[in-house]
Amino acid sequence: MIRLTNIHKYFGKTHVLKGIDLTVGKGDVVAIIGPSGSGKTTLLRCINLLERPQDGEVTIGSLHVRCGAAKKSEMTLLRRKTAMVFQQYNLFRHKTSLENVMEGLVVVQKMPKEEARRRSLELLEKVGLSGKADAYPSALSGGQQQRVGIARALAINPEVILFDEPTSALDPELVGEVLAVMRDIAREGVTMIVVTHELNFAREVSSRVVFMDEGKIVEQGTPRDVFDHPQEERTKRFLSRLN
Ligand code: ADP
Numbered sequence: 144m145i146r147l148t149n150i151h152k153y154f155g156k157t158h159v160l161k162g163i164d165l166t167v168g169k170g171d172v173v174a175i176i177g178p179s180g181s182g183k184t185t186l187l188r189c190i191n192l193l194e195r196p197q198d199g200e201v202t203i204g205s206l207h208v209r210c211g212a213a214k215k216s217e218m219t220l221l222r223r224k225t226a227m228v229f230q231q232y233n234l235f236r237h238k239t240s241l242e243n244v245m246e247g248l249v250v251v252q253k254m255p256k257e258e259a260r261r262r263s264l265e266l267l268e269k270v271g272l273s274g275k276a277d278a279y280p281s282a283l284s285g286g287q288q289q290r291v292g293i294a295r296a297l298a299i300n301p302e303v304i305l306f307d308e309p310t311s312a313l314d315p316e317l318v319g320e321v322l323a324v325m326r327d328i329a330r331e332g333v334t335m336i337v338v339t340h341e342l343n344f345a346r347e348v349s350s351r352v353v354f355m356d357e358g359k360i361v362e363q364g365t366p367r368d369v370f371d372h373p374q375e376e377r378t379k380r381f382l383s384r385l386n
Contacts, residue, residue, distance in 0.1 A: 144167060144168055144169045144203070144204060144302065144303075144334065145165075145166070145167040145190070145201075145202065145203050145302070145303055145334070145336075146165070146166050146167075146200075146201075146202040147163055147164060147165045147166075147186075147189070147190065147199065147200070147201055147202075148164055148199055148200040148201075148202075149162050149163070149164060149198065149199045149200070150162070150163040150164075150186070150189055150196045150198070150199035150200075150201075150210070151196055151197055151198040151199055152182075152185055152186075152189060152194060152196045152197065153197055158358060159182050159185050159358050160182050160185055160186055160189065160196065160358050161357075161358040161359050162199075162359070163186055163189075163199070163358075163359070163360060164360070165186075165353065165360065167303065167334065167336060167351075168334075169332075169334055170332040170333075170334055170350075171334055171335075171350050171351060172329045172334075172335045172337065172348055172349045172350050172351070173335070173336045173337065173349060173350070173351045173352075173353060174337050174339055174344070174345035174348075174349035174351070174352050174353070174366075175187065175336065175337065175338045175339070175353045175355060176339065176340075176342065176345055176352060176353070176354055176355070176381075177354050177355035177356050177361075177381065178356060178381060181355045181356045181357060181358065182355055182357075182358045183338040183355055184307055184308070184338055186338075186355070187227075187305050187306075187307055187336060187338050188305075188307075189201070189210075190203075190225065190303070190305055190336065191221060191222050191224075191225040191227065191305060192208070192210070192213060192218045192221055192222065193222075193227070195210060195213070196210040196211075197210070197211060198210065198211055199211075201221065203221060203224045203225065203302055203303070204224060204302055206220055206221055206224065208221055223251065223299075223301075224301060224302045224303070225301050225302065225303050225304070225305055226247075226295070226296035226297075226299055226301040226303075226304050226305070227296065227304070227305045227306075227307065228289070228292050228293055228296050228304060228305070228306045228307065228309050229292065229307055229309075230307050230308045230309065230311055230312050231312055232280070232285070232288040232289055232291070232292045232312075233292065234280045234288055234291055234292060234295075235280075236279070236280055236281065237279070238279070239276065239277050239278060239279055240267060240272060240275050240276055240277070240278055240279075240280075240283070240291045240294075241260065241263055241264065241267065241276040241277065243280075243291055243295055244263035244266055244267060244291065244294045244295045244298050245259045245260060245263045245298070246295070247295065247298055247299045248262065248263065248298055248299065251299065252299065262298060263276075263294070263298060264276060266294040266297050266298055267291070267294050269294065269297070269324075269327075269328075270290040270291070270293055270294045270324050271290065271320070271324065272287060272290055272291065272294070275287060275291075284317060285312060285313045285314065285317055286313055286317030286318075286320045286321050289309055289310070289313065289321045290320070290321060290324055292309075293309075293321070293324055293325070293328070297328065297333070302334060303334040303335065303336060304328075304333060304334070304335050304336075305336050306325070306335060306336070306337040306338065306339070307338050308338050308339060308340065309321060309325070309337070309339070310322060310339070310341060311340060318341070322341065322344050322348075325337070325344070325348065326344075326347075326348050329348050329349075337349070342370070342385065345366060345370075346366045346370050347366075349366055350365070351363060351364065351365065351366075352364065352365070352366050352368075352369040352370070354369055354373075354375075354377075354378045354381065356377050356381070361375050361377050361378055362374055362375045362377075362378045370382065
């Protein structure tokens with residue numbers, strides 16, 4: 144359903160992604176782990192072409208894009224098939240929770256306002272924020288803001304939600320509530336790709352773990368494969384440093 148083929152990304156002369164191949168099936172929850180600077184976030188941002196690889200191909204569903212030659216219209220179509228949850232939430236500061244969730248439905252999908260409002264209220268309830276529909280981001284905790292971010296991502300019914308270290312900006316006591324929401328939506332079969340430092344989350348929730356180092360996928364498999372029976376030295380080293 145999602146396929147990345149031979150993705151290469153340079154920042155200037157720095158070769159950050161060195162030929163990444165990755166296939167993600169419908170309903171998969173893929174955790175991308177690895178040392179800081181290994182290219183995890185860049186890879187995530189290449190999936191929706193927020194970063195444009197110099198070489199390689201991205202396929203989402205029936206849409207196939209050659210990155211080096213992507214037309215603007217293709218990039219727009221690709222972005223609409225994905226939603227992203229950012230480390231820093233990226234909510235509109237001057238809009239309420241409800242308006243933040245409605246935005247994509249009304250502006251991009253042209254859904255009638257009343258219908259968008261109904262759907263957005265349902266999603267706020269799903270992430271445990273039905274009482275906060277009229278609150279502005281400044282009145283919400285980081286964990287609440289991130290849950291609005293997740294409701295906003297769900298609203299557009301994307302083929303995949305890309306999570307970029309969604310809990311790393313949060314105070315430790317707020318991490319659990321965000322992970323709990325992510326666990327719920329994973330159970331519902333939403334396809335998710337999650338860059339994360341939360342190895343317990345990766346172990347418990349993901350269907351597949353991808354370990355990256357120095358711009359390459361070193362190893363991937365079920366959480367049990369990667370965490371309990373890593374095959375590669377670099378994976379073993381990374382995991383042992385964290386234990
Ligand atoms: P990770 O998510 O694994 O920590 P990143 O994808 O953020 O790694 O970064 C991979 C490498 O690319 C790092 O060396 C980082 O400094 C570099 N990099 C990331 N974004 C940019 C950018 N916009 N400009 C220049 N270098 C960047």
